[in-house]
Each structure stands twice: as structure tokens, then as C-alpha cells.
Amino acid sequence: MIYFIEDAINGILMGSIYGLTALGLTIIFGVLKVVNFAHGSLLMVGMYVAFWTVSLTGLHPYLSLIIVVPVMYGFGYCLQAVVIKPIFKAEKNVREPLTVIIVTTGVWYILDNMTLLIFGPQYRSIQDNPLKGKMIEIGEMMISVPKLWGCIIAIVTAVGVYWFLQKTRTGRAIRATSLDRDAASLSGINQYRIYNMTFGIGTAIAGIAGVTLIPFYNIFPTVGVLFDIKGFIIVVLGGLGSIHGAIIGGIIIGLIESVGPQFMTSTWTEAIVYGLFLLVLFVKPSGLFGVKYDW
Amino acid sequence: MAFLDIKNIDVFYGDVQVIFDLSLNINEGEVVSIIGGNGAGKSTLLRTISGLMNPAKGQIRFEDAAIESLPPEEIVHKGIVHVPEGRRLFSLMSIKDNLIVGAYNERADQYMEETLEEVYEMLPRLKEREAQLAITLSGGEQQMVAIGRGLMAKPKILMLDEPSLGLAPVLINSIFETIRKIADQGTTVLLVEQDVNHSLKLSDRGYVLEHGRIAMEGKAQDLLGDPHIKEAYLGI
Numbered sequence: 001m002i003y004f005i006e007d008a009i010n011g012i013l014m015g016s017i018y019g020l021t022a023l024g025l026t027i028i029f030g031v032l033k034v035v036n037f038a039h040g041s042l043l044m045v046g047m048y049v050a051f052w053t054v055s056l057t058g059l060h061p062y063l064s065l066i067i068v069v070p071v072m073y074g075f076g077y078c079l080q081a082v083v084i085k086p087i088f089k090a091e092k093n094v095r096e097p098l099t100v101i102i103v104t105t106g107v108w109y110i111l112d113n114m115t116l117l118i119f120g121p122q123y124r125s126i127q128d129n130p131l132k133g134k135m136i137e138i139g140e141m142m143i144s145v146p147k148l149w150g151c152i153i154a155i156v157t158a159v160g161v162y163w164f165l166q167k168t169r170t171g172r173a174i175r176a177t178s179l180d181r182d183a184a185s186l187s188g189i190n191q192y193r194i195y196n197m198t199f200g201i202g203t204a205i206a207g208i209a210g211v212t213l214i215p216f217y218n219i220f221p222t223v224g225v226l227f228d229i230k231g232f233i234i235v236v237l238g239g240l241g242s243i244h245g246a247i248i249g250g251i252i253i254g255l256i257e258s259v260g261p262q263f264m265t266s267t268w269t270e271a272i273v274y275g276l277f278l279l280v281l282f283v284k285p286s287g288l289f290g291v292k293y294d295w
Numbered sequence: 296m297a298f299l300d301i302k303n304i305d306v307f308y309g310d311v312q313v314i315f316d317l318s319l320n321i322n323e324g325e326v327v328s329i330i331g332g333n334g335a336g337k338s339t340l341l342r343t344i345s346g347l348m349n350p351a352k353g354q355i356r357f358e359d360a361a362i363e364s365l366p367p368e369e370i371v372h373k374g375i376v377h378v379p380e381g382r383r384l385f386s387l388m389s390i391k392d393n394l395i396v397g398a399y400n401e402r403a404d405q406y407m408e409e410t411l412e413e414v415y416e417m418l419p420r421l422k423e424r425e426a427q428l429a430i431t432l433s434g435g436e437q438q439m440v441a442i443g444r445g446l447m448a449k450p451k452i453l454m455l456d457e458p459s460l461g462l463a464p465v466l467i468n469s470i471f472e473t474i475r476k477i478a479d480q481g482t483t484v485l486l487v488e489q490d491v492n493h494s495l496k497l498s499d500r501g502y503v504l505e506h507g508r509i510a511m512e513g514k515a516q517d518l519l520g521d522p523h524i525k526e527a528y529l530g531i
Contacts, residue, residue: 169399176385176396182347183383188371188400188448 006141007258013147015254017212019247020154021227022234023161024205030241031178031198034084034097037104039231040224041111042203046072046210047219048115054126054214061126061215062149068207076203081196083107088195108224115221123218131215150212157208158247161201165243174198178241233277239290249288252276298323298483299344299375299452304353304363306336306343306507313339314507316353321452326474326484328494328515330528331504337487338380340504341454344485345377346370357452372400374451380460380487382441384429390440391425397447406449414443417476435466442473453477454485459493471497491528495519503528 025039036042049071053064084103091097134145165171177184177194185191209227217223234253238245253273260269280287297320306314313336321327329337342348344355346367355363362370367377385393394414398407415422418439424432429440438458445453455474459467471493478484478497488494495501495515503511503524511518518524 169395169404172388172392172396173399175388175392176399179385179387180383182367183379183385184396185347185367186345186371186377186379186383187396187444188368188403189396190366190368 002140011255011258012251013151015251016151016154018230018253019250020209022231022246022250024202025231026235026246028202032195034100038107040228041108042206043210043227044224046207050211050214051219065211068211069204072207073200073204077196077200080199112221123220125218146215153212162243237280239287242289245289300356302354304350306350326478326498328498328501329487330491335504336507337504338456341456376445376448376450377454378441378445380456382437386430389426390421393429393440394443394447397444403449410447414446418443435462452483456487459490
């Protein structure tokens, strides 16, 4: 029983980090109506940026956020402005532009292979890691400290993003654009600028997720793929465009993955995750917290 | 020089031409109606003025500057505000947030608080329901929010596309009363309507659009008395 609770807690903690990776994806989808296949690669880039920041400056891993967040925001902003926007403009009258999805797939391959070319295929992990293998003991339970911090950072990020979208001028403009592009333009909002900013925010969140992962996860060029597919499942599970849906969806996946192996071979947990994904699609296609209409 | 001056524009949807060599002008402070049947090109004309579409040929000048190739947000900034057909509210945002977004352009943003008070004064129902999501409102209330959102942008010209569409007669009267008030406060109004009787009574001048061309233009009163209009649009 004690192992069960321990696994459940660690699953919730890890799941909230999955949720954080899905949060960036869901925000980009909510506003641009584009499935960003490069999102795992952006997470990977975020991990490398964090890794090199920590390695070169000797900062505490979590302090690297002050560098990772602005760098990743700028990276996402420019990526959207330079690579994706022209396609968007060409498909101005399409609500869910399919060719953009193909472009993001191209970005995925280019980023992964560029990283492979520059940094090589080896697995890296941060040296002198102050959080390495750290555990809190509660009775007989062992809780991973970096995962606990990851969970806290994920929740703070989600609350922050929610507050930003609800209460700020730019946040309102982002919501308006997600609900009706043309009406937003007619209210004086430059929709392409909003897309750039949204992509920047989504990428910055991927960077935050990268920072939470580096204290206990290896860094390598294809690391994003592992999180990419989970991200999509979480986004569909939680509801497209829903912020708390992403976090809760992530926690559900994390729980299944960590508690499942107590009852079955761990490969079966994958089957349960995908089964749940299909079930949600059948029963509630808008996801657990998705709205019927739009974001 | 007219306030808004449209000269010889052609507009296409893909390969299909919708507006043919159309010219039209509006003077400051006027209320002008554009009437015509379904598919005559009325909405396309407004979409072209507001920059959602670009004319293939011709010029649109506002306050003596060419605007035909500007994006919509810059046209709003210049003071031409388009309240689109079908309200097009931000469905999952509160009424208040819908109105605040209306004042997004920099010219209007600095007066946002004051304008919000003015809009609430003119449309008190909106203040009562400011926290409600737009999607939960009735058609008439949604139209009020759409007009309010347009006013938040501090329009020099307010363009209204079918504001009375789908509303009960009582509500239609109150919508037209509101438009009257807006015009009385000195805002220039360009009104596209199928309710020809109401809109011409409110207007100084009118244009009749048929198959993408101006078929007739003149003083609103003259148009109301015209036998062709009586027969085609008023059913008398």
C-alpha cells in the first residue's frame, strides 16, 4: 500500500511536468488553431539552452529560468514570424491551415537534426547537480525533490498564464483572436503579432518544462519525441485550448504510468494511455475540460 | 473632398467578381444607408472598406489618405470601425471584456475607462450584465454589445452591417433608436440594412446596390418615395 501511495505521488508530480509540456502546445493550438508538431523539439531546445546556461554559468538549475524564458520566447516569436507567418498569410481564409502543420513537422526535423549535428548524439546531464537523486522521506515513502519542484513550477506557470490571459490587455487580445480572428482584427488587433507572441509564450513554456526536466533527465537530440506524443494525448484528453485541462490531463497520464506497473507489465500502461485517449475521443471529443464551441 | 471617398473599386472573392467599378462618398456627420438584396455585395463593400478584403482596382481615401491596402487594425486605428454582420462577439468572454477589447487600438485605449462609462450610459442593460459571457445573451443583447464594442473604438465612421437582422420588431426599434443617438452625437454612420424603411428614415442619403453596382443614389427621402424602391424593397 505504501508503495502504491509513493508511486501515485511521484506519478502526480511527473504528470504535472507532462502537463507543463502540453500547456505550451494547447495555448498555441487554442490561438493559432495549428497543431505544433515541433513542440517536442522546442522542449528539447529548451533543455539544451538550460543545460548550457547551467554548465557555462554554474547557476542553480532553476535560476537558469531567467535566461531560458526570454531566450525561448524570442526563439518562438522569431520562428513564427519568419517561418510560419508567410504560410499563414497565404492561407488567410482557412480556419485550420493544414500546410502550417506540415511546416511545423519540417521545423521538428530540422531542429532535431541540427542539434544532432552541433552537439552530437551523446546523452548529457548536468554536472555538479545540486538536486541529483535528492529525495524527501515521508515515513517510508521517498518523494523525488526535483519532481516536486517541477510540479510546483508547473502549477505556478499554469496559474500565471491563466492570470495573464484573463487580466491583461495583451491576454484579452490573445483570447479575442483565438475566438474570432476577423472580429479581433476589426477591434484593432494585429492578429499576426498576436500569433507571434502566442508562439513565443508557448515556446517559453516549453523552455520552463525543459528547465524542470534537466535536474533528473538526460538531454539528447531526440528527447522531445518522448514528450511530443504524450503532449498530444494530454491536450486531447484535457480539452483543446484548456489550461487546467492540460495540467490535469498530464497528471492523469503520469498516474497511469507510475501506478500501472504495480498491477501489470509496464508496457501495458501504454495501451491504457492510448485506450483512454480513444475512449475520450469517442465519448467526449472536446476533451474533459474542453468547451463545445471554442476557447 | 469627402470624408470617405471610394472611387471605381473592383472586388473579387477568389475568381468571382462581387463589386464592379463602384464609387461612393460619405461626408462628415452624415448617416448613409446602403440597401440592396441578398448577394448584392453590401457586406463585401464594408469588408473592403474595413480592410478585411482588398480591392483589385480603385482607391479608397479616408481623411485624404489612401487606405485601400492597409490591414484592418490600422484602418480601425484611423477611425473607421466595422460592426460585422452576425455580431461576431467573442463568445466565451464576458460582456465587459468584449467591450474592453473594442478599445484595443491605441487611439481609443487611452480613453478606455471614459468610453466604457459612456457606452454603459447609452446601453444600461450591458452594465447590468457585464460579467455574463457573450454567448449567453439573446440576439438583441448581442447586437447591443456588438455596437457597444464598435463605439469603444472611438469611431469617426461607424459601419453597421445588418444590425436588425433576426431581431424581434420591438428590438429592431430600440436598435434604430440607439443608432439615432450615436448619429446625434456627431458620429458618421454607414448603415447596411435589409430593413429599408427603418434605415432610410434614419438616413440623410442612400445608395441602392444591385449585383455589385450602384443602381441608384440620392437623398433618403427621395429614395423612400421612389416607385422602384417601393416595389422592390418595401413591397408596397
